[in-house]
Amino acid sequence: MENFRLFLVLFVSALSVGFVSIVFVIRWVLYFKEGLAWDGGLAEFNWHPLLVVIGFIFLQGLAIIVYRLPWTWKWSKLRMKFIHAGLNILAFVLAVISLVAVFDFHNAANIPNMYSLHSWVGLAAVILYALQLVLGLAVYLVPATPGFVRAALMPIHVYGGLLIFSSVIATALMGITEKLIFGLKDPKYKDSPPEAVFVNVLGVLLSVFGGLILWIATRPQWKRPSDNQLRLAHSDDLTPAPGANGSASMTTGQELSGEARRRGAGKAEEAAAGKSSI
Template sequence: MATVTPSLVPLLFFARISGFAVAALVIFWAFSFKSSFLPHSSPQEDQGLIYSALHPLFMVIGFILISGEAILIHRWLPGSRSLKKSVHLCLQGVALASGIVGIWTKFQGKKGMVANFYSLHSWMGLICILLFGAQWLMGFLSFWHRGEVRSVRLRVLPWHIFLGLYTYGLAVATAETGLLEKLTFLQTKRNVSKHCTESMLVNSLGLGLALVSGIVILAAVSPKYQALQSKLIYSSDGKKCMSS
């Protein structure tokens, strides 16, 4: 059985540590600064507060962190390739469901969907979810449908990897625009100080997301195993073919 390259061990470790730190920050923000998600909350508005607080929780923890873990599955999970693909697909499915629910919670306010769909953040979020859904479906059809020809899967694989990393990066960029949008609103509309605890927390959350994404993408493009997974085999007529 192939083992994880030693150079990847620190990356995987820091990916987990930074991921837990980001999760802790967004949970602390959602539950400790409730007025930031729904000003002047009253008992009748508790449901709206829940929806507003659930949006960053689902999008950051459920969508970004879980999809990042799904990318890392191929780098650390022991076992067969079939097992890795199964866990990868399941985690990506959970991330997709979390993203859909996260967007749904944002549209549960009194103003409805159209009023919330006006900013760069909202446009990027919708594009990201659509790309992620297409990517998940492409992965399912290309790598799990038993009738697929191996040569077709090999041709699709580079595009699957590219689109996966691109969508993951787009999700992080979308979250960063959301944090900037939220912090700008708090500082201009509600006179939240630029040096207060909440401002520092949101900025730290943004830096944490940038750190996590960098580590995940670096681990994804680094050499996977000590042993080569793909070997070049030369046939008797001198032609080169690849087997994995």
């Protein structure tokens, strides 16, 4: 991998900022708000920001860059697909639970639903995320899907993932601002009480996390190599250096490389699709 040290610094930074963001939102709902419960009250609403940050932001961010972790390149592409899909499914489940908490709270308190820009963009992101999951599972985990279909849809799949992730970050920033404006009465949000400053820092952390994930995900030099490239590299590593049995060693290495090329040729279409994957 090119610039591995830079990648490692950015990856560790993203993980650190993500964990701190989760700690911040837990501190917010437990200390500044009413805690957590499932009773139709404000404590039930607090599940919404918590699950959004954990699932829809942190887990989705990890799912986006999981293919780019160089220590996983020795694993098969199929295993990585299952990990990528598993993280996204878990993030989607947590996002849906967070929506249920909001609607349940609003209905119990006779608060209108779906009137703010935050709610519009947020619901659109959840719907698009569901479509993205269905498309990804149907195209990239069904063996019968032709390779040319996977390759043709890969740019849409990649762009859709980045668009949804960016929309979720923007929605979260709108949501916490909206919550502070409506929730802080005395002192008001404009007076910068401790809760307002604390949650503003949370918003900055979420923005930084999103920026780091998007930077890692859009660097061409950090893409996962195709399966053909990985097999050939592995075969080259296994080729013995000429020694006492120099000619025999060279022949063995050529046979290994030839076998790797034959295996790779059978999956050329999948490799073409993999070149655009995150």
